[in-house]
Amino acid sequence: MKRISPHVNGQQISREIPDNRLLVDFIRYDLGLTGTKEGCSVGACGACTVILDGQPISSCITLAVMADGGEVTTIEGLAKDDRLHPLQQAFLDYGGFQCGICTPGQIMAAKALLDNNAHPSEDEIKAWMMGNLCRCTGYYKIIESIQAAAHGKLAP
Amino acid sequence: MISFTYVEPRDVGEVLETLARHGDEAKLIAGGTGLINLMKQNLVQPAYLVGLHRIRGLDSIKSASGLAIGAFCTLRKIESTTVVDSGFSLLAETCRQVATIRIRSMATIGGALAHADPYQDTPPALMVLDAMVRLRSQKGTREVPVSELFTGYYETVIQPDELVTEVFIPEQPSGSGSVFIKFLPQTHDDYATVAVAARVTLRNERIGDARVALGAAASTPLRAKVVEEALRGQAPTPDVLRDAAALVASVVDPIPDFRGSANYKRDMAVVFVRRALAQAVMRARAGGA
Numbered sequence: 001m002k003r004i005s006p007h008v009n010g011q012q013i014s015r016e017i018p019d020n021r022l023l024v025d026f027i028r029y030d031l032g033l034t035g036t037k038e039g040c041s042v043g044a045c046g047a048c049t050v051i052l053d054g055q056p057i058s059s060c061i062t063l064a065v066m067a068d069g070g071e072v073t074t075i076e077g078l079a080k081d082d083r084l085h086p087l088q089q090a091f092l093d094y095g096g097f098q099c100g101i102c103t104p105g106q107i108m109a110a111k112a113l114l115d116n117n118a119h120p121s122e123d124e125i126k127a128w129m130m131g132n133l134c135r136c137t138g139y140y141k142i143i144e145s146i147q148a149a150a151h152g153k154l155a156p
Numbered sequence: 157m158i159s160f161t162y163v164e165p166r167d168v169g170e171v172l173e174t175l176a177r178h179g180d181e182a183k184l185i186a187g188g189t190g191l192i193n194l195m196k197q198n199l200v201q202p203a204y205l206v207g208l209h210r211i212r213g214l215d216s217i218k219s220a221s222g223l224a225i226g227a228f229c230t231l232r233k234i235e236s237t238t239v240v241d242s243g244f245s246l247l248a249e250t251c252r253q254v255a256t257i258r259i260r261s262m263a264t265i266g267g268a269l270a271h272a273d274p275y276q277d278t279p280p281a282l283m284v285l286d287a288m289v290r291l292r293s294q295k296g297t298r299e300v301p302v303s304e305l306f307t308g309y310y311e312t313v314i315q316p317d318e319l320v321t322e323v324f325i326p327e328q329p330s331g332s333g334s335v336f337i338k339f340l341p342q343t344h345d346d347y348a349t350v351a352v353a354a355r356v357t358l359r360n361e362r363i364g365d366a367r368v369a370l371g372a373a374a375s376t377p378l379r380a381k382v383v384e385e386a387l388r389g390q391a392p393t394p395d396v397l398r399d400a401a402a403l404v405a406s407v408v409d410p411i412p413d414f415r416g417s418a419n420y421k422r423d424m425a426v427v428f429v430r431r432a433l434a435q436a437v438m439r440a441r442a443g444g445a
Contacts, residue, residue: 002162018159019159019160019161019162019205020157020158020159020160020162022157022192041196042193042196043189043192043193043258043259044256044345046256046258049258055232055261055262056257056258056261057258057261057262058189058258058259058262061188061189061192061193061196062188062192062262063162063185063188063192063205063207065162065164065207066185066188066207066209109257109258112257128257130256130257130344130345131255131256131257131258131259131345
């Protein structure tokens with residue numbers, strides 16, 4: 001067992017967990033933040049994407065102990081009170097999701113992109129987002145949503 | 157997930173002490189992008205996981221007659237560091253093609269070498285750049301050329317009590333052009349069906365020297381010396397490149413999988429070595445990269 005103390009969505013957390021707890025399970029079960037989804041369990045699909053110390057990572061292949069002392073942001077950490085993050089609003093306005101299962105991961109990956117590069121080209125968006133899989137949308141609306149959020153263009 | 161004890165040494169000295177104490181009951185974990193999946197499949201079951209993410213000072217990139225890269229440097233850091241792009245662009249170009257941004261944000265250059273998965277991209281690129289790794293244990297320090305590091309499927313010369321601390325890349329010969337080509341007929345985030353790293357050094361319009369290495373073409377990353385020898389001293393004509401590339405068929409030993417049969421991968425190795433040589437020559441003529 002280990003006691004870990006990460007910052008999660010701006011809050012200092014402290015929990016005792018088994019050494020082998022995966023970060024996705026820590027987030028979903030220990031913290032009750034079920035916005036993060038688990039898809040493939042091998043780090044390939046991107047559904048479990050969260051931001052750790054400014055980097056997008058696959059939480060299903062990361063140990064929770066590796067986040068000790070770090071900054072973790074999940075989908076629940078984006079909205080401020082009642083105000084959605086521009087990315088969340090853009091995904092709504094531009095139809096960037098259908099079933100929604102990949103969407104938290106898409107938005108977290110997109111947030112990491114815009115934090116790294118505020119005005120990405122379409123090619124840069126595609127290269128960055130390439131690892132976040134979606135079975136529903138065909139990706140076009142996801143790319144448009146990110147472009148809209150990046151360029152400050154939100155639907156009327 | 158199997159049970160284990162996670163140990164967090166505070167510096168390199170404590171890492172080496174922990175490794176010496178536990179021997180092959182312990183596995184090092186940096187980004188964990190390779191290891192965690194092996195553990196999820198019960199293929200690797202260490203009693204102790206030695207976590208490196210607290211260790212400071214192992215993730216720098218320094219240029220001084222070549223490049224010294226800390227073993228704990230992530231692929232993401234390497235691909236986005238300017239000094240790598242100018243003079244060692246093959247490494248940046250290779251890192252950018254590994255898996256996805258999430259994997260590259262955690263996977264480290266030292267971990268990639270220690271993991272020794274023959275499908276990985278960075279080992280053949282490092283072979284072609286004449287890179288060396290520094291290994292440290294309580295018994296001392298040694299340097300091993302990356303071309304001599306791999307002994308078998310997921311196996312290296314690295315002993316259980318050793319830690320990869322740095323990767324050194326020497327200054328590249330002037331007149332060189334290099335390229336990394338990853339054949340990805342399926343998805344963009346996949347391992348290669350075959351991957352080729354190549355460097356050609358031109359001297360007076362002849363091939364002064366060459367390096368060719370392949371990933372996903374055998375049970376280890378593979379240095380194709382037979383191709384290199386066929387190129388030295390020759391004029392870089394399409395015929396010469398084609399004949400040299402054909403020789404790679406005799407040294408690859410591809411693992412058949414859903415990406416293709418061994419015969420298919422062998423044929424593709426020949427095709428992609430030829431293409432890589434042509435591109436490397438073009439880049440050498442254009443003033444190097």
